[in-house]
Amino acid sequence: MTPKKPATAQRSLRRLIWIIVFAVILIIFSYGWTVTDIDLSVPQQPQRQINVGNALRELLSPAVFTQEYEVTVSTTTFTIGCPEDFTPPEVTPVDGPYIVVEPACADANELVTINGYNFAGDQLARLNWIDESGERRIRQVVGRDEDNFVTRDDGTFSVQVEVPRIRGSIGQVHTIEAQGRVPSGAPELSATTGLVFEKMLETIFLALIATTVSILPAAILSFFAAYNLMRTVRTPMGNLLVNLALLPLGFVLGAVLLGALGRLTLTIGAGGETSTAALSGLFGLASVASARSMRTSETNGTTHMLRAILNALLMGIGALAIIGLLGGLALLFGRIATQGILVYLGTFIGSIGQLIELALPLIAGVVGAFTLSSIGGTLTRDLLKTVSTSMSHVLGALLGGICGALLLAMTAMLGSLAAWVGLFTPVAAAGLGGSILPQLYRRFVPKPLEPSRTDGLIMTLLGWLGAIAAFVVTYSVLNVQRAVVEGSLPSGRVAFSVAGFDVTLYMLDALLIGLVLGALAGGFAGTKSSFPIGNVLYTSTRTLLNALRSIEPLIMGLVFVIWVGIGPFAGVLALALHSVASLGKLYSEQVENIDNGPIEALLSTGANRLQTIMYAVVPQIIPPYIAFTMYRWDINVRMSTIIGFVGGGGIGFLLQQQINLLRYRDAGVAVLAIAIVVSALDYASAFIRERYT
């Protein structure tokens, strides 16, 4: 066997593959060409060229300025049909503007010449034809598309017009009127410019508010979406399950109990009774402060546990008291600040107060959920640590069952809102089911010390198998098929009620599936296994951000316009939501680019996650965060110019109206303003970015 032969064969094979690849690419591209309706003959049609020329000419002549004019009117008479006794009127040259028509009589449709003298030089003028009844019609000059014409530099003109055909007008004496005009005063900005300026300002602030509002949520989300921070975060399964199981209960308790406390301090704050308000503020601060003085020391045992529990409770109570009081004070301020410049401040702070008032049950619920799960964690920590291996699996099954049931019941509750959201339930079930078989396999085959490809493959396959099985079972038991195909919601038949809350049969089914799957998954894992909570948070945050980012703000704008009506508020909401997703992604990439050394150093000193982030991550990311926020503001200004097209306020709304009314000169003003503002902002943001990175 000679070595050359296979080489040649290989080479020709490679060549053939290249030719095929090229042909396929060519076919794909040509299909794309056809699909996009590319037809080079269309732009060459004369009518279209004229139309586009007109539109462009108007767009490029934006009506930025207006000018006041003094109009001079000169008239002469004209007889139609030339009667026999006709004598042309005497024309005596005068100092002011005057016109002469030649001939002074003619039949309809004949051309006559009108000469003008002593008009203002190089100015627009126009001709009117006034019939015997006094009706005035603009007469277009021969050879002009427009109603007006331009005088010569010396103030004369000589234009031809056609004698109009007016019924029964033979022998009548008509009047020809020439209107010349002289600019008076300096040109001024037009009313359109004023309107555009006002709307542009609205646009810039729309973008500013949307950007600022999105910074904090985006920054918080960005830490969860940063792989280098989340990769290493793991938690023992037992603690996680205890926390998860207690979250809903804590939420309800918090919303009721802490919510009532928050509402009380809110009323106190809004009431404006200084002494009571100060007292409740002191109460809140004292709770937080005593919680702080009781901070966990290293001692273990019952006292330590009691302290930690009291600590968590006091923190929750103090936080809600203070939040409620602040909300109340904000409401109070909004009510009393009604003078002068304070109006803006009052409205702003007042609506923050309203926001707190609205969100109070939610805040209280979240605080309650975390307080209760922290207490639960403290109570069970020692138990979970000392429990025997077999007991840890029993506990795992118990807790896993509770958590699985809660998880699936909650997704089912969401699924009762919109048909396709019902898919969450089988997906969550698949997540649980996917972990069962690999763990079962691990029971029998211990993890090889050397990583093995077959072992990994088997684990992956088993994982998928379990996930698909769980998905299919849940999908068919809950009849998600019907929801997906028909778009109809699952039936709301109530199985039983707990404290006024209806549990539907649908939720009960999901709950039972979750109970079984969760118990199996938790049981095999045991409470002592470590759960990669960081990876899960990372993946879900990333997925959420990517999904949100892929929805254009224009589409979000459509929904928000339905919700809050046409206007800049809808635009702010749409842009803010999109900015959260987009900034979150950009920020998280900056977090991933930082020097990880300081993180390692601070973790080694015994700092917790929050402290590590505040001291090792935040100082490193401030410059890129500023840069990207500026960049985002820049993008948001551009986006807010078109968000108005769907009713989101700002200059886009005006632009759309002008375009619909075919007022291209006015639209030109808006386009010009957008170009100026966007490029100015582009320079500014580039400058700031350069300064800070």
Next chain:
Amino acid sequence: MLIIENLTKVYDNGLVALDNLSLEIPDGQFVSIIGLSGSGKSTLLRCINRLIEPTKGRIIWNGLDITAATDDELRGIRRRIGMIFQQFNLVKRSSVLTNVVSGRLGYMNPIFSLVNYVPAQEKTRALAALERVGIGDRAYNSASALSGGQQQRVGIARALMQEPEMMLADEPVASLDPATSHSVMKYLELLNKDDGITILCSLHFLSLARAYADRVIALKDGRLQFDGLPKDIDNDRFKAIYGEDAVEVEIH
């Protein structure tokens, strides 16, 4: 007393960094860990404060099982173990003082960090720590403005804030020139002699180990190759640790 029992670390890519390593280190010793790059020195140090999770084995320090500690307990243990790094691992944009104060975070209320509040006594403590390593005048400079040797001393001051009982030093002088290396090593020696802090210091150069360490531990492919007094490393042992072609270089 630090007791390491059958410590094994296998990385996800299959690399066995530590292979069934057992050691006992009494309090107050200055231990130098030597070996080629990749012999497991860094992994060993990072397993001790669990910056890296060991695959197998136990680490027991003063009766506490570090390998079994929960997150809370681990933070309590970590704040009593200082660590300094080859790349110093300072936040370059922050001030020297902030970098040093961050060594105290394990003792402070986490809520403080949200509002960037540092109690006055901790600031005083940080300034004292900086005085101790001879750069008290640089407290308000940004960390990036300091030379390599100064940055490593900031690293030591940061570790001092923890009031550590043990100090892990991961090739603390590998990025420094010989003269600066000695000055940094002298500070470690001072902490060992004056404060009685146990020091575990990985080093590239045997000469530094000879000059400062009470005891030398040599690793090769994650296994213990030598454990004894620095003066007992003769030419044969040297070649066993560093390979046949190695020649010992002096660093003055």
